[in-house]
Amino acid sequence: MKRWIKWTVGAMVALVVVAAAAAVVGTQLAERKRQRQVTIELAPERWAATLASADAATLARGKYLFNSRGCAECHGVTGAGREFINDGKGMRIKSPSIAPGQGSVVAHYTPADWVRTVRHGVKPDGRPVFIMPSEDYNQLTQDDMGALVAYVRSLPPANGSAAxxxxxxxxxxMYGYDAIKDAAQKIDHSLAPPQPIPENVSAAHGAYVANMCIGCHGPGLSGGKIPGTPPDWAPAANLTPGPGSVLKRYPSADQFVAMLRSGKRPDGTAITVMPFESLGQLSDVDARAVYAYLQTVPAKPAGQR
Structure with missing residues (x-):
């Protein structure tokens, strides 16, 4: 019996030592990963030369994108940054200020810096952006990219800080051992910006708008637990027609659009986690186009991202 107790205690001690060593190594790997250099070859973007003279239509388009594509959701409508996660259990995330003014992290951004950060998830100094879901924005058209940047640069000055x-x-x-990947790891950096697509209620236009969904629902849109989010966050829903799909709750585009506007399911229950501050700003054409696109997405079982 005494020998069994000694073996048990010894095994427990060994496990503790191994776990502690794994934690130390994982923490070091995470820091090394956050400090790594990511080299991106950038092609010229035609909007860069027109930022200083953006017209009213360009700024209006930029404002719409800022409010409907998640930028305001994280950075606040003023662009000065906001705390958007604080679970009281050790996870707290406050976004940086991107508005003109004291503390802005983009005060000295060149057009190339904007492209690296927004499209590729890479900071001007070459390090990866840790939180921002740049995979959602990698396929913005050049015109939309230019409009978005022009609008952010036109925001009223506001005091803010870094992230x-x-x-x-x-x-x-999880980040250190690569169970959580940053945007720079997920993006195919060789992809060129897409050509503009006519804005109408079509699957093609819906696919363009739905790029904003892949950060949470995964590249295949089948959802599942969002890596790195608090434990009490609900998993992202399966937006494909596969097993476990939520689409059956929305047999018509009207019901789908109503959900985006209200944040509630047809039965009146509230949906958590979804960024309804942004989704509620989608135009009727964009919202219905997303619904049309989701009818064409290849079916996948829920949770396969």
């Missing part, structure tokens, strides 16, 4: 990121140890380890 503030506090992560619990499990999230750091």
């Amino acid at each position: 503030q990121v506090e992560l619990p140890l499990p999230v750091k380890l």
